[in-house]
Amino acid sequence: MEAQKRWYAETLPLVGEHIVDVGANTGELSEFFYTAQQGQGSLLSIEPLAENVAQIEKRIARQGASSRWHVRLCAVSGQPGTVTLRLGSSEGTHFNSMVVPSANRDATTRSVEALTLPALCPHATVVKLDIEGHEYPVLADSLPKLPSVKAWAVELHMMPDCSLGQTVRSFVQAGYRVYGAGRKRSDPTGAWISAEVPDGLEWDSIPVAQRRADGSVFKMLHIIALRR
Numbered sequence: 275m276e277a278q279k280r281w282y283a284e285t286l287p288l289v290g291e292h293i294v295d296v297g298a299n300t301g302e303l304s305e306f307f308y309t310a311q312q313g314q315g316s317l318l319s320i321e322p323l324a325e326n327v328a329q330i331e332k333r334i335a336r337q338g339a340s341s342r343w344h345v346r347l348c349a350v351s352g353q354p355g356t357v358t359l360r361l362g363s364s365e366g367t368h369f370n371s372m373v374v375p376s377a378n379r380d381a382t383t384r385s386v387e388a389l390t391l392p393a394l395c396p397h398a399t400v401v402k403l404d405i406e407g408h409e410y411p412v413l414a415d416s417l418p419k420l421p422s423v424k425a426w427a428v429e430l431h432m433m434p435d436c437s438l439g440q441t442v443r444s445f446v447q448a449g450y451r452v453y454g455a456g457r458k459r460s461d462p463t464g465a466w467i468s469a470e471v472p473d474g475l476e477w478d479s480i481p482v483a484q485r486r487a488d489g490s491v492f493k494m495l496h497i498i499a500l501r502r
Contacts, residue, residue: 278496279306281455281466285498286400286425290314294395296350296412297321297404300369301330307402308343316342318395322349322359322386323371349373351388352411358383372406392419400425407431413441417448424501426450432477432493439476442497446473450499471497 282288282303288310295304298319308317317339319330330345337343349357351373359371360383374383391401391412401416401423403409409428430441445452453468477493484492 275302277464277466278455279303281468281496281498282306282402282427283310285453285468285500286427288315288400291399291424292395292397292422293317293400293402294391294398295319295402296391297402297406298326298330298345299404300326301333301345303402304330304343305333305337308337308339311342313342317344318398319343319345320348320350320394321345322347322357323361323369326369346394347387348394349386349388349408350391350394350405350412351408352390352415354389354393356385357388357408358385370406373408391416396420396422398423400427402427404429407433407436410436410441413444417444426497426499428497428499430495430497432480432491437476438480438495439474442471442475443473445497445499449502451502452497452499455496455498466496468498 288307289312292315293307295307298304298321301319304317304319321327321330324347327345327347334340334343351357357373358376358379360374361371398420399422403426409430442452452471454471455466456469457464457466480493480495482491483494486492
């Protein structure tokens, strides 16, 4: 995560911004955002797991940050209502969760309240979005409704029937330039660098991040979209 933080610090507008951390997990990136704001702006962490919200609240208390840093216990979706979360993630981390069809409810799932981003943060200027593949309906709803957002930082997951190229084009059509996180070939474990995402890039051009036991593959791409 240190490489991700450094990339964000070098690329995102942070000082004085109204930052929203969607899928905040236990709050490590939220705490980075709070520190990077240098005592200005506001921060909202949104997280659907109560266990993680408790950890975020501890971070807020340690920082004495309750006047500028708030947390909301809910999921984010393309429409208000409830969603079903399966505990764990596509990356195998146990403290994450991912939205699954309601028909898949079982002992490993829970139902939580879901709200839209425009309802939660109509004046956001920077949005970080990491919600395990559910980003597509959220972006479809939010991009046209949040014109105040200067920058999006999104972890895109390869999902069935979700085109990477079309997602990138939706940002471009909304007035953004889109950059992906990469590394120099000579330094494959080094700092993340920004490369503008070319028109037409699809998932078949993205390397496999993980091969699962069932034979399926996991791919993701970190992007930053900056208002032109």
